[in-house]
Amino acid sequence: MVRLIGMFVGAGLVLVLLWSLLSGAIAVVREPAAETAEHAFHLYPRKVDFAHEGPLGRFDRQQLQRGFQVYKEVCASCHSLKYVAFRDLEQIGFSKAEVKAIARDWPIETQSVNPETGEAATRKSLAADRFPSPYANEVAARAANNNAIPPDQSLLTKARHDGPAYVYSLLTGYQRQPEKLLREFPDSKTGPGLHYNPYFANLNIAMAPPLTTPNQVSYADGTPATVDQMAKDVSAFLTWTAEPKLETRHQVGWAAMIFLLIFTTITYFAYQSIWADKKGPKRGSGKPTA
Amino acid sequence: MSFPWAKHYAPKSPFMRYVDERLPLPRLVYNAVGGGYPVPRNLNYFWNFGVLAGAALMIQIVTGIVLAMSYRADGGIAFASVEHIMRDVNAGWFLRYAHANGASMFFVVVYIHIFRGLFYGSYKPPREVIWLLGLVIFLLMMATAFMGYVLPWGQMSFWGASVITGLFSAIPIIGAPIQTWLLGGAVPDNATLNRFFSLHYLLPFVTLGVIILHVWALHIPGSSNPTGVDVKGEQDTVPFHPYYTAKDGFGLGIFLIVFATLIFFAPNFLGHADNYIEANPLSTPAHIVPEWYFWPFYAILRAFTVDFLFIPAKLLGVLAMFGAIILLFFLPWLDPSPVRSGHYRPLFKKFFWFGLIPCVLVLSYCGGAPAEEPYVMLSQIASAYYFAHFLIILPLVSMVERPLPLPNSISESVLHGEKTESRPFGTGGTLTSGQMIPGTSPQPAE
Numbered sequence: 001m002v003r004l005i006g007m008f009v010g011a012g013l014v015l016v017l018l019w020s021l022l023s024g025a026i027a028v029v030r031e032p033a034a035e036t037a038e039h040a041f042h043l044y045p046r047k048v049d050f051a052h053e054g055p056l057g058r059f060d061r062q063q064l065q066r067g068f069q070v071y072k073e074v075c076a077s078c079h080s081l082k083y084v085a086f087r088d089l090e091q092i093g094f095s096k097a098e099v100k101a102i103a104r105d106w107p108i109e110t111q112s113v114n115p116e117t118g119e120a121a122t123r124k125s126l127a128a129d130r131f132p133s134p135y136a137n138e139v140a141a142r143a144a145n146n147n148a149i150p151p152d153q154s155l156l157t158k159a160r161h162d163g164p165a166y167v168y169s170l171l172t173g174y175q176r177q178p179e180k181l182l183r184e185f186p187d188s189k190t191g192p193g194l195h196y197n198p199y200f201a202n203l204n205i206a207m208a209p210p211l212t213t214p215n216q217v218s219y220a221d222g223t224p225a226t227v228d229q230m231a232k233d234v235s236a237f238l239t240w241t242a243e244p245k246l247e248t249r250h251q252v253g254w255a256a257m258i259f260l261l262i263f264t265t266i267t268y269f270a271y272q273s274i275w276a277d278k279k280g281p282k283r284g285s286g287k288p289t290a
Numbered sequence: 291m292s293f294p295w296a297k298h299y300a301p302k303s304p305f306m307r308y309v310d311e312r313l314p315l316p317r318l319v320y321n322a323v324g325g326g327y328p329v330p331r332n333l334n335y336f337w338n339f340g341v342l343a344g345a346a347l348m349i350q351i352v353t354g355i356v357l358a359m360s361y362r363a364d365g366g367i368a369f370a371s372v373e374h375i376m377r378d379v380n381a382g383w384f385l386r387y388a389h390a391n392g393a394s395m396f397f398v399v400v401y402i403h404i405f406r407g408l409f410y411g412s413y414k415p416p417r418e419v420i421w422l423l424g425l426v427i428f429l430l431m432m433a434t435a436f437m438g439y440v441l442p443w444g445q446m447s448f449w450g451a452s453v454i455t456g457l458f459s460a461i462p463i464i465g466a467p468i469q470t471w472l473l474g475g476a477v478p479d480n481a482t483l484n485r486f487f488s489l490h491y492l493l494p495f496v497t498l499g500v501i502i503l504h505v506w507a508l509h510i511p512g513s514s515n516p517t518g519v520d521v522k523g524e525q526d527t528v529p530f531h532p533y534y535t536a537k538d539g540f541g542l543g544i545f546l547i548v549f550a551t552l553i554f555f556a557p558n559f560l561g562h563a564d565n566y567i568e569a570n571p572l573s574t575p576a577h578i579v580p581e582w583y584f585w586p587f588y589a590i591l592r593a594f595t596v597d598f599l600f601i602p603a604k605l606l607g608v609l610a611m612f613g614a615i616i617l618l619f620f621l622p623w624l625d626p627s628p629v630r631s632g633h634y635r636p637l638f639k640k641f642f643w644f645g646l647i648p649c650v651l652v653l654s655y656c657g658g659a660p661a662e663e664p665y666v667m668l669s670q671i672a673s674a675y676y677f678a679h680f681l682i683i684l685p686l687v688s689m690v691e692r693p694l695p696l697p698n699s700i701s702e703s704v705l706h707g708e709k710t711e712s713r714p715f716g717t718g719g720t721l722t723s724g725q726m727i728p729g730t731s732p733q734p735a736e
Contacts, residue, residue, distance in 0.1 A: 002623040003685040010681025013610060017674040020596045020603075024667055033663065055555045083373045151567075155373070158558060159566035201576065242566075245376070245383040252384065253554025260550055264543030271536040278331055278528055 037188035041181050043173070043198040045165035050236055055254075058247050059240055061093040066219050067237025068092065070230050073217050074210050075153060076108075078145065080133035083154035084241050087127045091244060092237075099127050108132045146193050148206035157235070158242040164235045166199065171231035173199040174209040297326045297529070322509065328527035329534055330515035332704050336410075337513065338541035339403040344501065345542055346396035349549075351494050353389040357382075361441065363487035365480045368443035369568040387557040388549075393435050394560045395549050397583035400428065408621075409642055411518055411630030416511045418622040423504040425618055427497055432584070434493040437486040439581055440478070444565030449578045451478040451486070457591070460605040477571055517703050518630030519696055526700035577660050585657025586650055587611050589669040590676065592661050610673065617680050624680060627688035629696065637691040641683055649675045 051060040068089065071081070086103040090096065109122035110132045125132060135141035141149045157163030177196040182189060190196045194204040211227045219225050240246070299317040301307035310316045320326040360379050362371040375382035404424070407413055413421035436454060440447045455472045459465040474481030512521060521527055528534070552559065560582055564575045580588055594607035617624075632639045649672045656669035697703035 002620055003626070006617070006620060006624050006681040007685065009613075010677045013613070013677040014674045014682075016596075016598045016606060017593060017670050017677075019598060020594055021667055021670040021674075023596045024663070024670065028663055028667075083370070083377065088377075155566045159563050161563045163563070249383060249387075249554055249557070253550065256550045256554060257547070260543060260547050264540065264547060267536070267539040267543045271540045274532050274536040278533065 037181055037185040038202055040184070041178070041198055041203060042201065043169070045162045045169040045199060046172075048165050048168045048232060048235070050164055050232075050239065052236070052239060052246055055250060057250060059092065060236065062221055062223075063233050063236045064092040064240050065094070066217075066221065066223060066229075067233035067235070067240075069219065070211075070217050070234040071153070071237055074230075075234065076131075077134055078150040078207075079153045080135075080150075081131040081154050081241060082133060082152050083130065084244075085128060085130045086125060088244060092240060096127070103127050103129060106132065108134055111136070146206060150207070153238055153241065155242045157239045163242070164239045167238055168231045168235040169199040170197060170205075171211050171234070172228055173197045297328065299326055322505065323535065324531045325529040327509065327512075327530040328521070328524070329513050329530050330521055330526060330700050331528045331533075332515050332517065332700050333513065333534070333537075334516050335541065336402065336406040336516075338538055339399050339406060341538040342399045342541060342545050343396065343403055345545065346392060346399050347494065347497065347501070349392050350389065350396060351498075353385050353392060354491070354494065357385050357389055358491060361487075363441065363483050365443060365483055365569070368441065368483060372442045384553065387553045390561065391549065391552040391557060393438065394552070394581070394583065395545070396431065397435070399545070400431065401583075404428070405647075408646070409632040410514060410516060411625070411627075411632065412514050413622045414625070414628075414630050415622070417508075417514060420504060420507045421622060422619060423500055423507055425615070427500050427504060429615065430493055430497045430500065434490060434497065435581065435583065437490040437493075439565075440483065440486045441490060442565060443483065443569045445567045445569060445573075445575050446562050446565040446578070448478055448569035448571065449575055450580055451482060453578055454580070457608045457611075460602065460608045462605070478569075514630065515700060516631060516633065517697055517700055518634065519698075519700055519703070522699045522701075579658055582654070582658060585655070586653035587614060587657070589653040589657035590614050590673045592657075592666065593669040593673040595666065595670075610677070614673075614676060617677070621680065621684075625684045625688050627691065627693070629693040634694040634696055635687075635691055636694065637687050638684075641679065641687060645675060645683070646679050649679065 051058060051063065071079075086099050086106075089099050089102060094102065103125040106125050110125045110129045112121050112123040113119065114121040133141075135144065138149065151159075157167060160166045174195055174197050177190050188203070190204045194206055195208060196203060197205045211230050214227060215225045216227075217225050217230060223229060243249075299310070299320045301310050301316065306316050317326075357375065360371065360375050360382065362368060372386065375386050377383075379385075407421060407424070436450070440451045451473070455469050455478075458468040458472065461468065470476060472482075473479070474485060515521075562579065562581075579585075588611075591607040591611040594603045594610060597603050598606060627635065627638070629635055632642055652668055652672040653676065656665040656672065659665040
C-alpha cells in the first residue's frame, strides 16, 4: 500500500517537474534571456599577491602602516572603521606613544557629553576609543554623499567575495565607459554623480575615484606612492582590520596540525596493533567474493 | 541483555561492584561502548561516521555554550557582539570559527552517515526505528543550523530567516499568520532573534536526547555490517572496546585534521561574504542562498516554477522540499528487498552510484547557483530523478532484481570467503528477515 501511494505521488511530482521543465524550455526558446551590460562587462577582481596569503602568511607591517596612512589621509574622510580601536594599531607596529598621538590628533573627534552641562559634545580620542565615524549619523552620511552611504570599512575585505583583490581592483579600475558598451547598451550610460568601474557589481559606483595621482600620500618609509602601490597597501590594511587575528590563527593552526598529525599517527598504530590478531589474510570488505 | 550474544558485565574490582549494585552506571558504559557490545568484525571506515557525528555534536555544544557567554541576542548589537567575540574575547575567533565550521563538519559527517545507511540498507528490518530516529535527528539538526545562522544578524542571516519562514506563507489561508507567529512580527526583528537564540540553545539538547534513543535502538539488534548478513555468533564479532574505540580514535584524528584545516586556514571558505554585512531590512542581497548543506533542498524548492491544477508553484515547491525528507521516513517500506547490502544488489548499486549520487550532487550545485538557466532546468531534471529514485525506481528494483549470493556468515567473508558456499538467492523472498531474527542464529560451539 505504501509503495502504491508512493508511486502515485512520485509519478505526480515527476509529471509536475517535467511540466515545469517544458514550460521553462519553451520560454527560453521563445524569449531568450536578454544580455545585460552588467553581465557582459563586469570583471572579476584582478590577481594580486599579499604577504598574508597562504597557510604561512604573515602581514607585512611596513605595508600595513603605509595602508593605514592611505586610510587616514584618503578614506577616513568618508568611511568609518567602527570595529577597530586606536589601541589595535599597536599590533601593526606602532608604539604606545605613537598610538596615543594618532588618537589625540585624529581629525574627527569622539562623540561625548559636556561633563558640566550634559550637552552633546566631542572630545579628543584616547587609545581605547574606536575610530570615530566621519558622520554623526546615517542621515548625515546620506546627505553628504548624494544619498549613498559609504560602507564601514572594518569588515570590507571579508564582506566582498575575494575581498583584498576586490578592493585593489576597484581602486585601480576606474576608467572611461568602453565605446563597445555604449554601442551595445545605449541605455547603460553612466549617470550623473556615478563613475564607471567594471569591478563594481552594477558597473556604476557612486564613489569618486579616491586614488588619482601618484604621491597623493607621501609615504614615511620612502616607498614610491604610485596609485597601484597605494591601492595595494590600503587593501592589505583593510585585510588586517577585517581579520586582525590572522597571524595568531596561522600560528595556532600549525601547532594544532603538528599535534593532530602526531596524535593521528599514534592512534593509527594503536588501531593496527589492537587489530593485529583479528585480521585474516585479507580484510573482508563486504564485497561479493563468489 | 539486549541481544543473545551480548556479554554480561562482571565487575573486576570490589569498588566497581559496589557502584554497580547501587547505580548500574559501569554496566551501562560497558554495554554501550565497552567490551559488552560485540560488533561485527568487518565494519569498514563508513561505520566511523556515527561516532564522528556524536563528536561533532559535542564540539558544537561546548563551543556554543562558551560563545553564548559573550553573544548578545539583540538586533541592535548582535552583529557587533560577534565582532567583539572575534576581536576582543580571548580565543573568541577560534571559538566562533570552530562553531561555524563545526556545523559544516557535522553535516558532512551526517550526510556520509545517511548515505552509508542508504547503500548498506541500514534502514531495513530489524533497524527501521534506528533509521526513523536518525531522520528526526537530521530534522532537528537542520532547524538548529538554520536558527544558528540567523544569530550573527548579517545580511544572509536576516534574508535567510525572511525567505525560510516565508515558505510557510505558501500554505493557503493559515500560511501568512503562521509566518507572523514564527517571526513574532511581520519581518525578522528582535523578537525573531531572541526566540531563535532560545531555541538554538535548546534544540541541541533535544537532539542529544534523540541520539540516546537512536543508540539505544541500535543496541537491540546490534550494528549492521558491509555484508548485510546477520551476526551468527561470537566468531563474527569483536568487542566494541578496544577494537572499535581504537578505530574510532583514528577516525577522529582524521576528522580533526580536516576540521582544523578549515578553522585555521580557510575559516570563511564555506561561508557567504554577505553575512559580514550587518542586517539591513531595506537592502536585499542580489542572491539569497542558504548554507551549503541546504543547497539540495533549496534546489528542489526552486525547481517548481509553474502552477499546476490551481496549486501555486511556490506551494508545490515547499511541499516537495519537505516531501524530499519526509519520504525518507517511508524508505524501510518503499524498498522491500530482503538483501541489505548494496554490494549484493547489482541493479540497486547501478541506480545508487549512477543515479542517486550524481542527482544529489547536481541538486547541491544548482541550489547554490543563481536562479537562472541552465541551473533551473538542471535542478528540475535532478529533482524529478530524486523523487523517481525513491518512490518509483527503488520499489520496482526490489521486485525485478536478482541479488548475488550472500556469504554464509561474516567470519567467512572476512577469511577470504574460501568456505563460502553460494547460496542461490533471488527467487524473491526465499530469505526473509524473519530468518535473521537474533536468537535463532546458531551459537558458536566452543
